[in-house]
Amino acid sequence: MELMKLILLPLFCMCFHGHCAGTAYPHKSKCTIGNTKVDCSHMNLDAVPTDLPQNITTLDVSHNRLKNLSSLHLYSNLMNIDASYNSLTVIEEDLCLSLPHLQSLNMQHNEVHLISEKDLKNCFNLIRLDLSDNRLKLKGEPFSVLKSLTWLDVSRNTLKSAKLGTQPQLPNLVTLVLSGNEISVLQKNDFSFLSNSSAFRVLILSSLSLKKVENGCFQTIARLSDLVLDYSKISLQFIPSLCEELAGTALRNLSLKNTQQVTLSNTTFQGLDKTNITVLDLSSNSMTKIGDGTFQWFPRLESLSLEHNSLKQLTKDTFLGLGNLRQLNLQKALIKSHSSSLPVIEDFSFHHLVQLEHLCMANTAFREITEHIFSGLLHLKTLDLSWSITGLKTVTNTTFASLQESPQLQTLNLTAMGINKLAPRAFSSLGNLTTLLLSHNFINQQLKGDELEGLSNIKEIDMSLNQQSISLTNTSFIHVPTLRTLKLGRALKGTLDMEPSPFRPLVNLTILDLSNNNIANINAGLLKGLYHLKVLKMQHNNLARLWKTANPGGPVLFLKDATKLSVLNLDYNGLDEIPLNALRGFFELQELSLRGNLLDQLHASVFDDLQTLKYLHLQKNLITSVQRVTFGVPLSNLTDLYMDHNPFDCTCESILWFSEWLNSTNVSVPGFPQSYMCNTPNAYFNRSVMDFDPLSCKDMTPFKALYILSSTAVLMLLFTAFLLHFQGWRIQFFWSIMVNRMLGSLKDESITEGRYAYDAYIIHSAEDRPWVERSLLPLEDEKFNFFLEDRDAVPGFSQLDTIVENMGQSRKIIFVITEMLLKDPWCRRFKAHHALHQGTNPSFPSETLLSTNFYQQGQLEFFFFI
Template sequence: MADQLDLLLGVIFVASPMLGMPPCSSDGQIALFRLCNLTQIPWVLHTTERLLLSFNYISMVNATSFPLLEQLMLLELGTQYTPMTIDREAFRNLPNLRILDLGQNKIKVLNPDAFQGLPHLLELRLFSCELSSVVLRDGYFRNLNSLARLDLSANQIYSLRLHSSFQELNSLKAIDFSFNEIFTLCEEELKPLEGKTLSFFGLKSTSLFSRVSVDWETCRNPFRGMWLETLDLSSNGWTVTITGNFSSIIWGSQVSSLFLTHHIMGSGFGFQNIKDPDQNTFAGLATSSVYVLDLSHGYIFSLNSYVFKTLKDLKLLNLAYNKINKIADNAFYGLDKLQVLNMSSNLLGELYNSNFYGLPRVGYIDLQKNHIGIIQYQTFRSLKELHTLDLRDNALKTINFIPSILTVFLSGNKLVRLPHIHFTANFIQLSENRLENLADLYFLLRVPQLQFLILNQNRLSSCEAIYTSSENLSLEQLFLAENMLQLPWENGLCWDIFKGLFHLQVLYLNSNFLHFLPPGIFSDLVSLRKLSLGANRLTTLSPDTLPANLEILDISRNQLFSPDPWLFASLSVLDITHNEFICQCELSPFITWLNQTNVTLLGSPANIYCMYPDSLLGTSIYSLSTKDCDEEEALQSLKFLLFILCTITLALLLISTIVAIKFRGSCFLCYKTIQKLMFKDKVWSLEPSAYRYDAYFCFSSKDFEWAQNALLKHLDVQYSSHNRLRLCFEERDFIPGENHISNIQAAVWGSRKTVCLVSRQFLKDGWCLEAFRYAHGRCLSDLKNVLIVVVVGSLSQYQLMKHETVKGFLQKQQYLRWPEDPQDIGWFLNKLSGHILKEEKEKKRSNTIQLQTLTTIS
């Protein structure tokens, strides 16, 4: 009968489409009249199956209130805003009613024959109706032969003396008397239930036995002859004495699950006036076949020896949210069948080898949210059936005590390094620790049979040596979010971290400060289906970066400017929200794809918006038009003219180049001589500038001597009055004791231009690379070319492009090279000075290189 009721509830509440119905209406099957100010039962169609009338003003229900509704299964008549009278046979016109809900009504009059004529009623809800004990004593529920659940919680019932008609309710499975004031309960009161099997009997928060003195010998066993699958006695303020007396008087009664949560057993922390449970407290349950015992939310401080020794059949013991600080020897003696032990949210600090003796079959131990800092080596190794150990949110600094088990939860501890112990787990959670070295990740990836590895919110950032990767053919999900993988990767280290993970299906790399993805980093991830790269600093994605079989990609909250839509063509789901799109014509292929693709795009269209230009800031990309971005049509009229100009220019350039290369030193000397003769009376006068310096020279400290002799002495006014530039460099102008980043920022933003002398030492200097990033960032912010790159030495293009920090700049901007021939140095210095003093203008929104800005659709 209970299974049938569960099925019916599923049909009524899960499959109900009533959320789409207008209020105060009916569709022939469902009549929805909640909050309609009704004072009487409305007329509904005879085909109605569910009638919902809560939150109205219906004060009277009698035999004529309802028309004949033979198909009605659910009647909801609770929470009326006026006192209600329910007359004789009030529901007789509802012969097939299954659920009757009258909860939270102020029932002023309830006729003893009110529920007659309901032979198929399965559930009756009368909670919070101000009913007294009379409703139990005077046979109000007689003839309800199908009744399975009766809810009388939160009423004014003081006695559970049942009418003899309860003996005839053979389908009754669940009764809830919680939140009443029932001070005592003795054998004679529940006699009509003798011989019945109930799935639930609720006496929660009834003050049972806790406010009166009880003669236990006279009262005797109230559950004699009954089999209770669940008996809820929570929140009754039971002490050890009351619990012990109760367990003694119910000797022989079968209780499968006993809930005693929110008790006051135990001395708590720092008190001694209330006893902790001892070996006599639960002794009376020896013959009750208790499988589940819930003692959570109490004050137990010490688990005494042999406290559970009589509970031979116990399979689940819940001791969470107590104050347990001590586990005595043999505390779990006798629990030979226990499978689940929950001791979370207690005050345990240390665990010893003998703490869990007597648990030969325990498979799951929950010790999370204690204060455990140390565990002896053999503590769990004698538990041969243990498969899951939960030690989250403790203070562990080592894990050499971990036995060979399948599932290990270790997040929220203080682990800095992992000892190379023998792991056999297929699920390891190590998030929210302090792991820094990627050696720990390499070690974990060698664990055989490992399927799930969670390392979120650690500090993975160093890769001091080269570790040999090995194939892991079992790993399916790897979580590395909120670490710092950018640091080793930008130094070219640990690029093989995913080598051999051929069966990996899910990978999380979000929030790792990633500026780039190493080439071939995902080459072995042939089975990867989901990849999260959200909340990083990626500006571009290379065409061969993503795995071929990838289906779900999260690349939200990055800095993508103009992504290539073909990268996403094979995906099923994509999240690309909250990026920094530059809404110019370079973005038109992506916009076209965005409006035509079959890929499921997560997030609101409003979250895919422009960051530049300012006129389109915050505008959704979906609202942009690409009609003005046809480059071929715009350039067609210029093709012939460009051909002629290019031919002439190429010929002149070729002749000029030959002459300049052959006699470039002499040419430059002549040019300077003529300049002095023509402008000898003119003196260089620099206009007042908003900048403190004309240029900030950024170079490695190891190149200082060369830079001083080759550049600074010939350009800086403080070296010679013949020079005309005010230069800034670290060795002279940085403020001692000031934060280095602050000095760099002040130099970059306080200078007209930034000159980076890129040498081999520069590429190895982290501060130089950081200054390069700030200068490049200023270029993007001001939309001015304020960064001048001078390549010094024999650095090849390949060597420069290996460094992601400068790669993005070199792909789009020109740079200078220090001349190899000494005759070119004078010309080079003059050219460099001109670049520094040249006032850059903001990039126009329309020019020959960049097409018209996208316009907003009206």
Template structure:
């Protein structure tokens, strides 16, 4: 399986900490293709092979990849009982103390072997690797008790090319090199002895390797304090030497190089990173280098601060110079003037605030100025200036990532006529002028990831004008929310192969955006807010093969989506909230009838999940879709049944509303009454009265009572209307108009009455109608006066008849009976006289 080349791989070469020398080195180094093989983390889980009872080891494997055997609490000898069919075997973290001849007789087919982290291992018996003629690469590292290798340890490894013996217990180089004689490993070209404690290396250290074909030797972090100037003379074909992170003086390296060069050791690459050089590189050493054939020099992680015209002598053979993380503050105009053939210059991780004059070399093809703006605690700014690159016609790769550039002007890149790759990732670019990339006619890869410029610069076609040859455009994490414009944004990118739009804020896309991209092969839309699209997006992109659209908000597949995805070889829709119902999956099922092979969905790692109404999930893989297709008729019937669901829902809603209306009918009536009351006031249906006019009211009191108390009300009317002082009462049985609307009559007569008289009895509190009249009286008498300036005397009179069930009292009646003094009717005749007298006093109009 392959996957689309992502941004993490884009500047792999630039950010790598080591440099692999090859004969046909291309400066800049060869760029990764747009597809890379997956790492070990991309492949399935380990397959359990079993437990070896003899060795007590546990082994697992990834088929056709590698096998690993381990056992930190067991595994006392090399496992033999397993049939290992992979070409790579890893034996790690075991308790093996000795590897014996014959232990590897069942794995002679191996091409790679790693014996690492076995802290009890102290010996590898000669003859162990007999007949392992296919082994090409081997690592015996991090075995801290392994202190010596016997002379014939590696006998039989006639095709071994790379050997790693890192961080073991070796203290003397001879204890290793005696086993590396050319008769045992005739094709060995690379040896790494890094992270062993050698301290001193004498002139005989590599004598036993005379006539070997070794081309690369690594002695990094070996605590070397002294190394004989003649130590490398037996290595007659040595081309690459790495001596980084050691403790020797500069003169030691100078003498070693001078003697080796004088004796025709063909060194081409020298790595001296992190050796504590201060202020400037050792001048004597650089003079020796200038006389040699060394073309590649690494002096990173030292401290040089200022590179001036006296720092480096003239050297017309040097092609590659690595000065990363050297705390360089400035490079003067003649800093590299004597390096007429310098092609690759790495200056990332320094303290430059602009593009110094000294780096503007016409011979350069690769320039790395990334990460020159400090860190998050001490940030600085980086200026591109105008026309700074005007003479750099040969430059092919320029990396300006991780700087605080802020703005890119339309003259920033003038002169870069042959540039093919540009890195501006995390460059804090807030503004890009239109036509800024116009000079870059040959640019193939442009990385603008994680820059917020779309929030300040309109995304228009003019922004990418001139990028006629661009093949890869990376815009991930740029906070892009909209790609629409009158002229398609990507209209000038006719040759674009890959477009990265992941980690943005896109919600919808238009087919106009992608219409100019007829040669597009892959697109990354991961981690946006995209929903299912109804119109085709990639109809004009006939070469499209790979789409990554995981972790968006798509809930169903549309016909347009399926047509867009028909010819793909790979699609990633993981993390989208698809529904598992028939309605959502039916377009996909029907589409299957014309795409039976479904090769686009055959990648088990990229299956999206869908969610059932129950909350369970399943993977939308080929098998699941075939099951659904076989039940197509049932699915169609289910969809037809779904059409009745809205009618059923409406019927249920109407039923619920009817029940609620009946249960709360009195509350609703009261609410409608209040509304009508307010409307009446606004329309002035009820005339305003003056409070000082005695004739303002038609009635002295409105009587609210229950029909069960009619006998008392008749007596009440007789006593108050037929005896002095004479009062006129409003009683609905006598005074309401026949045929009129009750609510309107109640409203009108309450308004015509000076007071409201409530005859409260047990039957009264059980009556919904009486409760409603109480609410009307309270609302009108107590609230409407304040809201509309209606003339009332703010009086409600309560008359209590007999005992009342308190649980039946409404909240309004409870409030009135707690806050107002009420009259109690008594059957005692003497008390009745007092009752009538008090009632007349209360009903008397104000003086």
């Protein structure tokens, strides 16, 4: 036991007034200055700093060790001072004299004891004064000089009486807080000092041990509109007498939260029928029973809170007399203990609430939803049954039949009610419903469409978090074309790869949530027809294969029909690439989230259409390079960038532009620089991107020039090599022609006529030589002189020069055209082309087997076809 005390004692000492060591503010080294506001709190100061700007109007010196405020005279423009949680013992007499503009003074939790009129005599402009948690003892009329004060807090000061003065004062006071004092009796003249306070409205008497209220105690504050008695220990006999004293006041709001009112009878609030109370709070009272007719004294009540009680039953007369009620809060009002059965809500329990608009029964335990449980709620707009414990398992077309009398019902919250099935036309009686919340249930069925039939005005359906047990069909939403928001996160099983898409009828849909469904198979028409879709959430699925280039049939561009998107979430889908056209046409996209994927190399123009992007989430990917060509467009108008926890390659080629952008941008980059770390090279490993030195990249300029020159030289060399390889013979041919013509032009024209040494140059293939010798050579014996390359070529001369030279000395050129000739590369290319340039006039028909260019030259006159 002693050891336990030693352990708990330091923890108790560190936890004081709700500020534990784990959550305490750390001590600051200097004051925070912003415009005319200065924050010097939590600095362990002994005195107010004297080196602050002279024009400050707001000063926070709370949570220090101040014993006086003498230095404040240096700042005559001060209007608001927070000196709470210090060691101040008095309010200096000249404080308000040196601070003529002071309007708010907070001295909560100090050690102020004796306070008199002279301490506040110059505080004419003070509007708000907080003296709570001190040891106040009033001397004379200390508050009588505060003509402008509207809010006064003297709670937790061990005051024995609510009487703060003997003469009328505080003419403009609106709120008086007397909570946590030792007041047990409200005497007749306690509030006489407020008799001239025409603005007074709010009296807070929380955490008192009231035992008696004397006649006429509220008479001098008849304008009272708000009375708060929360957490006060009030006996059952005290409430009736209090209500009698409140009769005739202007009371509108009465709060009796946690005042130990275990049971209420039909006489508890008698007397309040003469008031105009519109708000009554009876929450957290461990209340077990409300007698019939208890609320008959509140004909004008508009809001009633009974939350956090332990009621066992509601009857048809529990709410008798509340015909004007607009809001009823029954959250955790009926609960089930381990030893008791479920509480009962009888039929017609709410039928007196003909004006009720909002009924909250969240976390309420009751036996069942009966046929007439909600009958009579003619103006109901919102019904919240979320997290309620009932016997409801299947929703049929009779479950909410009683709500057919509520034509204005717009929102029905059935979250976490243990529903496992929706029967056909389950909500057919709720034709005007706009919001249906069915999340956190156990719905396990295939939606065929007739389950939602009758919801002709529905705008939002939330079926998320249903244990992935709902499967869709082509007709699942055929009866709800007005739907604008559909949430199916962690609700679906089976495939969405169907034609037409289940969402095809939802032409007005603007928000679609398909997250956390392990979706792997969809087709390009998933969002077809959803031209108004603004928000698409598909995080935590398995879409990686669909965007792979290697996917059979190519990438599935399932976003192509939703170009009006403003928010797109594809987090944690295993994506390692984005197809080039996947984000084409998204000119209105403002938020793109791709965190937690495997993205690395991105196409240069993949984000080029995202000119309106404001928020980009790319954290926790494998991005190594951030270059202008890829990210220049999306980062140009960005508001927030999230790209932390990526393995950046801190080299000039990969990160130079991004590093310069980070150091110059006004965009918010959360986590920078701590979470933007380099992975490579070794010189920058595990260092921040901010440490990357852009100046080191300037040394690369000469190497870049050398690289360009060497690359150009290599390319030129390759080009020349390929040109010579494939077209060298042509170049050599034209060079020979040019040389021979130039040399020929230098000869004397007088000898040109006799320049022919041969009558004809015979061109034939080697295989046709026997035919030439047999058919053409005999003609030489008569009158012709032919040139045959095999016979007349001069030894030692190149074949090319021999052909060029002797063709020029031949009057005619004879082609012996055979199939072999056309296959011979020398004959087909060089010899034929050279013969082409030797001719002058066309003299043979175009039907020859040579190129059509050949018959345009006059020298080609003889052809032999074999």
